[in-house]
Amino acid sequence: xxxxxxxxxxxxxxxxxxxxxxxxxxxxxxxxxxxxxxxxxxxxxxxxxxxxxxxxxxxxxxxxxxxxxxxxxxxxxxxxxxxxxxxxxxxxxxxxxxxxxxxxxxxxxxxxxxxxxxxxxxxxxxxxxxxxxxxxxxxxxxxxxxxxxxxxxxxxxxxxxxxxxxxxxxxxxxxxxxxxxxxxxxxxxxxxxxxxxxxxxxxxxxxxxxxxx
Numbered sequence: 001x002x003x004x005x006x007x008x009x010x011x012x013x014x015x016x017x018x019x020x021x022x023x024x025x026x027x028x029x030x031x032x033x034x035x036x037x038x039x040x041x042x043x044x045x046x047x048x049x050x051x052x053x054x055x056x057x058x059x060x061x062x063x064x065x066x067x068x069x070x071x072x073x074x075x076x077x078x079x080x081x082x083x084x085x086x087x088x089x090x091x092x093x094x095x096x097x098x099x100x101x102x103x104x105x106x107x108x109x110x111x112x113x114x115x116x117x118x119x120x121x122x123x124x125x126x127x128x129x130x131x132x133x134x135x136x137x138x139x140x141x142x143x144x145x146x147x148x149x150x151x152x153x154x155x156x157x158x159x160x161x162x163x164x165x166x167x168x169x170x171x172x173x174x175x176x177x178x179x180x181x182x183x184x185x186x187x188x189x190x191x192x193x194x195x196x197x198x199x200x201x202x203x204x205x206x207x208x209x210x211x212x213x
Contacts, residue, residue: 020061027062031055035096044093046084053079066117066191067099117170117187119194122202124167124212126152131209132161134186135171139210145169148213161190163199169209 034055038048053075062068074095078088131149133142146156157165168190187203194201 024061024065027059028065028068031059031062031068035099039093039096042093044089044096049075049078049084049089049092066188071095071099117191117203118205118208119202120208122167122204122208124202124204124208126154126212128153128155129166130155130157130164131167131169132157132159132165132186133169133171135206137171137206139206145206145209152213161186161193161201163193163196163201165190165193165201167209168201168203169206170203171206 034052038044038052052071056063056068056072056075059068063072071092074092078084078092126149131146131154133145137145139145139148149156161168168186170187190201190203193199194203
């Protein structure tokens, strides 16, 4: 019987991991819907901030996952003194808008681009550094972007972000559903890797990358 139990464990573990990921994705999808609703009128009320904080507290499955962890820390700080001032309201409104993105200025695309994870002050060096591209790229096809990088002696990484990746370039016209696509998962993984002391990873926008060509 011990052999039977031993043989079942890997399958049970795999099923548990699958269920956890499915529940996490469902929770994040719900959160994205909340973000969209809160920013629809470009104003976040006191009640909405309190609701968001309580919702995040009630869903610990995502408490360590971006962007839930960032929002939970911010709402906790805002509500700590039980007073919400206009600066704090603006701060959370801006963060929500950055997370779900904003329409492109020239209206060429109806896509949305996230800003929150970006290393806005990152120095971009092409030579001998490894780049990965994700999202919809206004510059052109991914192949075109990769060729432009290689021409400047940069290297192209594989499909996944690793400790060897130096730059993750986020496309400027990413789908509004980025959070539940390969695009969003690369951002999540990149943010985890960026926190690793062994990593030299920078997360940059397509605009940052293009400005250095």
